[in-house]
Amino acid sequence: MPPKQQGTKAKPPAASKSSNAKGQRSRVKQPKQPAPVLDRIKRLFGSLCAQIDGGHFPNALKTCNKILRLDPTDVDARNAKLFLLLQTEQYTAALELLGEGSPSDARNFERAYAYYRIQREEEAADVLGQIKGKENDDPLVARGVIHLEAQLGYRQGSYESSLELYNELLDTAEPNTEEHSDVLTNLTATQTHQDFISTDYLRALDALPPQVVNALEETPPPQPTTQAQTQLAGHLPSNDTTAAKEGIDGTKPKSPRKSRLPKGVVLGVTPLPDPERWLRKSERTIQPHHKKKRGGGGGGATQGSVADAPPSGGGGGGASGKGGKGKKKK
Numbered sequence: 001m002p003p004k005q006q007g008t009k010a011k012p013p014a015a016s017k018s019s020n021a022k023g024q025r026s027r028v029k030q031p032k033q034p035a036p037v038l039d040r041i042k043r044l045f046g047s048l049c050a051q052i053d054g055g056h057f058p059n060a061l062k063t064c065n066k067i068l069r070l071d072p073t074d075v076d077a078r079n080a081k082l083f084l085l086l087q088t089e090q091y092t093a094a095l096e097l098l099g100e101g102s103p104s105d106a107r108n109f110e111r112a113y114a115y116y117r118i119q120r121e122e123e124a125a126d127v128l129g130q131i132k133g134k135e136n137d138d139p140l141v142a143r144g145v146i147h148l149e150a151q152l153g154y155r156q157g158s159y160e161s162s163l164e165l166y167n168e169l170l171d172t173a174e175p176n177t178e179e180h181s182d183v184l185t186n187l188t189a190t191q192t193h194q195d196f197i198s199t200d201y202l203r204a205l206d207a208l209p210p211q212v213v214n215a216l217e218e219t220p221p222p223q224p225t226t227q228a229q230t231q232l233a234g235h236l237p238s239n240d241t242t243a244a245k246e247g248i249d250g251t252k253p254k255s256p257r258k259s260r261l262p263k264g265v266v267l268g269v270t271p272l273p274d275p276e277r278w279l280r281k282s283e284r285t286i287q288p289h290h291k292k293k294r295g296g297g298g299g300g301a302t303q304g305s306v307a308d309a310p311p312s313g314g315g316g317g318g319a320s321g322k323g324g325k326g327k328k329k330k
Contacts, residue, residue, distance in 0.1 A: 037070055044070075048080060057084050082110060091117045109141055109148070116152060124152055143169065150186065159194040166190060 034040075044067050051060035064081040067074055078097070085094040091114040098111050108131050115124035128149055136142050150165035166187040173180040205213060261267070276284045 041067055041070055041074070045076075048077075052080070052084075057087050060084055061088065082107065086110065086114070089117070109144055112145075113148060116148060116155075121152060121156060124148070128152070143172075150190075154186070154190055154193075159190050159197070162190045163187070163194060 044063055048060055048063045048067070051057075051063060061081065061084045064077050064084060067077040068081070071077070082094055082097055085091075085097065094114045095111065095118075098107055098114075108127050112124045112127035112131065115121075115127060128145060131141075131145055136145070146165050146169055150162045150169070153159070153162040153165070166183055169183045170180070170187060173183055208216075264270075276286075
């Protein structure tokens, strides 16, 4: 048979440069389009609810700021942020949030509470007066107003009005609840102050001799301490600052003594030195333990030890024949 002719395979045509460029362009990933604003806000609100339920208020506050950056007019986010600011005791920031936008009476109770916590009692009393002048259908807010008014009266020294408000709250509070316990505690403290001012203080003065009472009334008030003088100097004009620093009697207050600890010593970290380091070693209560020298004579035998018996006269030859070296014969 004639040999078969070997066929040559045809090579595929080489791809052109233009086709390669098109393929590379198609492989380049297109930038991902951002999600719609409503979807992002929805996801952020889900995270916000989980953070508030878990008590992670600082993280929840950051989430509220993200929502407000997307939608500054979101009412729910603003209310949640106000709640979180009050929970984290950021009362100045809460007042700034309440002052943003158009003024509204819906959050007057929160405004009064923030004023009360930063010790601005006059503003708190004014806001409480505005709340009481209008009808309020929410019973929780009404009880909160009574609570806040009683606490404000206690701070201002109006113990009689505070007692009336606390008695009113105690009569309407359910027993064995947290509110009942808080009202009872505040009522007891207010009653104690009222009794001291009305009866106990006067009885104590009546029990004293007349000479002691006269001496107390004629004695000048004590001089302010150095710390009080320093605080007073910050509120005085510049001309009176030097006089306040020098004190009433003209003597300058002594500067606090610097620490005399050695360099590198930290209190509570560096171990204390041995209190017997100045005594002789023989006079110290704790003697150092010295290691025994090698080869030294040991003490008595321990339990279970067996001493080697001296070799007998008859068996000496046998022992020398087996083991160790014997004496040379002369």
